[in-house]
Amino acid sequence: MSNVFVSIKDIDTSEVKWIDARFSLADANEGKRFYKESHVSGAMHWDLNDDLSDLTKRDGRQPMPSKESLVELFRRSGLNIEDTILVYDDGGSPFATRAWWFLQYAGFENASVVVEGFEEIKESSVPVDNETPIPKKTAVNPNWNESIYASREFVEETVAGRTSNLLVDARAANRYRGEIEPLDRVAGHIPGAFNFDWEQLKSDGKFQFDQSIKEKLSDLADSNQKVTVYCGSGVTASPLYAMLSHYGYENIRLYVGSYSDWVSKEDAQVEKG
Structure with a gap:
């Protein structure tokens, strides 16, 4: 760690x-x-x-x-x-x-x-x-260190199945599912992404470092797995990136543009549910 x-x-x-x-x-x-x-x-x-x-x-x-x-x-x-x-x-x-x-x-x-x-x-x-x-x-x-940065082009390659990266959406579940979207043009998530609400990393407003956090991260991905994290604007995905790094995950990228960048193109593909 x-x-x-x-x-x-x-x-x-x-x-x-x-x-x-x-x-x-x-x-x-x-x-x-x-x-x-x-x-x-x-x-x-x-x-x-x-x-x-x-x-x-x-x-x-x-x-x-x-x-x-x-x-x-x-x-x-x-x-x-x-x-x-x-x-x-x-x-x-x-x-x-x-x-x-x-x-x-x-x-x-x-x-x-x-x-x-x-x-x-x-x-x-x-x-x-x-x-x-x-x-x-x-x-x-x-x-x-370009290996920790995910560009839009890299995420497009990931969606196409050409990077072997697990794509993880750090937003709240209802935004991930596309039930609400208070900020961005289109509701939903990047195709193929899994959801892990970054708020799960906290208890009483503070980041936690107990066994339950390790188990949640292990359920999300194996420590050797390649993971790219994103959120709405690249901000709230950073605690998930940091926590994965803290627990020894070495193949992590942050999509800084995140979902707001993804849907900035009119023809952007999104999934709901």
Whole structure:
């Protein structure tokens, strides 16, 4: 089991770099407001809309940023490829795992998600303040790991049966079945996809790491199986990706564009039920 998720109680935080990924899908400015009020000392804020998406693109609701913009984000955040990096949000949310996935994609192998949310972190011995840090800019060059990224073309190949990947939809079951669709143009799911609601990974608003979670993941896929996960916009699939990685699954991809990208084409095939 890899250290994708770590507890603030179990780690030395003296020589780490922090990323604050707090955000709210209901209020796009909430994360920035909370960060200005208080954050872990030295933490940089990565905003879902501003930093971890390119909303000028039409590839779904939270499109993949360009590599150039990601490199600039890493450099102005003062990151080096060998750094130990801790990412947090409010706890049990998909935003820290979204940020963590981009760090994995770029080759930052010593990055982890803090299980606890900011309020619990604040109650530990970790110092907090409301000062905006200005780290020394680096010249870091990412080691892009294309094996964890699923493009639309890759998913099309998967649907056609040419990749041996298991396609997993992380949305709620009623959206997967096409009974409701509050956000996207067409209801349903990508043909051939299985359903695993990411909310199953939590209890009382916190990610769980007990035997029941391992069993649920084992029921979904064998640890050697190739899996591609998606959701509505690529955000809530990231906790499922992270949890699979945490439990030793090594052949996982994230379809960042996800269902909203899939149905952006008029002739997109979908299934219901």
